[in-house]
Amino acid sequence: MLSVLFQVALEVARDRFTGRNFVVLNDLGRKRIQQMKIDSTLDKQFEEMGNDHVSTSEDTPLRSDAFVLSDKEKIERIQENIREVMLTLGLDLDDDSLKGTPNRVAKMFVNEIFGGLHPDRKPKSSTFSNKYKYGEMLVEKNITLYSTCEHHLLPIVGKAHIAYISSGNVVGLSKMNRIVDYFAKRPQVQERLTIQIVRELQRVLKTEDVACVIDAKHLCVNSRGIRDIDSSTVTAEYGGKFKQEAVRREFLDYINIDTNF
Numbered sequence: 317m318l319s320v321l322f323q324v325a326l327e328v329a330r331d332r333f334t335g336r337n338f339v340v341l342n343d344l345g346r347k348r349i350q351q352m353k354i355d356s357t358l359d360k361q362f363e364e365m366g367n368d369h370v371s372t373s374e375d376t377p378l379r380s381d382a383f384v385l386s387d388k389e390k391i392e393r394i395q396e397n398i399r400e401v402m403l404t405l406g407l408d409l410d411d412d413s414l415k416g417t418p419n420r421v422a423k424m425f426v427n428e429i430f431g432g433l434h435p436d437r438k439p440k441s442s443t444f445s446n447k448y449k450y451g452e453m454l455v456e457k458n459i460t461l462y463s464t465c466e467h468h469l470l471p472i473v474g475k476a477h478i479a480y481i482s483s484g485n486v487v488g489l490s491k492m493n494r495i496v497d498y499f500a501k502r503p504q505v506q507e508r509l510t511i512q513i514v515r516e517l518q519r520v521l522k523t524e525d526v527a528c529v530i531d532a533k534h535l536c537v538n539s540r541g542i543r544d545i546d547s548s549t550v551t552a553e554y555g556g557k558f559k560q561e562a563v564r565r566e567f568l569d570y571i572n573i574d575t576n577f
């Protein structure tokens with residue numbers, strides 16, 4: 317960076333009194349210095365933002381060309397990029413233990429831990445009519461959740477608890493696990509994940525009366541940075557009747573039942 321600056325952004329001036337030549341920053345040089353200051357402030361802001369896990373939107377930020385490449389093409393390209401990262405770190409990719417890693421990681425990104433980015437993998441959520449006329453809330457709790465923090469690409473591991481009150485439609489119980497899993501398999505922030513699960517179930521069940529609570533550990537907090545292994549993060553999204561204190565309380569009481577079989 318500095319060499320570029322010296323090449324183009326300096327000019328030679330002559331001191332009027334001593335007659336000696338000296339170099340000064342020209343306009344371009346001053347602009348470049350200014351830009352470098354802005355860049356380093358932005359770098360710092362992004363880093364702090366990442367550590368604070370700020371979420372910007374309830375939709376996963378996807379590019380318009382997100383699905384132009386096939387999964388196979390993505391794996392090939394990511395494999396090359398992971399290889400580059402490992403080589404840059406100084407690792408010997410001829411070593412038997414490491415040579416398969418770029419391909420393994422690329423397949424894992426596309427097919428598994430970020431597989432929920434692809435709309436084709438969204439669970440088909442067929443509903444059934446509520447034949448039993450069951451009118452109370454239904455709670456599916458302790459749904460195991462594995463996701464990935466989008467600021468550090470480190471695991472989020474936790475439990476999701478979901479409830480809904482039927483407006484005439486019901487879904488199969490395992491469908492709720494599948495919806496959690498689909499949205500979890502993306503680079504995520506926990507707040508967005510919670511909201512996305514609720515919105516999808518509201519859409520499928522055709523009711524506002526859906527709630528979700530997630531309690532999860534973020535390895536970026538537990539294993540690096542502040543390194544607090546005991547802390548976990550709780551997020552909640554309450555729709556429709558769950559905004560009422562008594563309904564919300566009932567849901568939270570069910571979650572707190574100690575289920576031992």
Ligand SMILES: [Zn+2]
Pocket residue numbers: 366369465466467468469470534536537
């Ligand atoms: Zn993180």
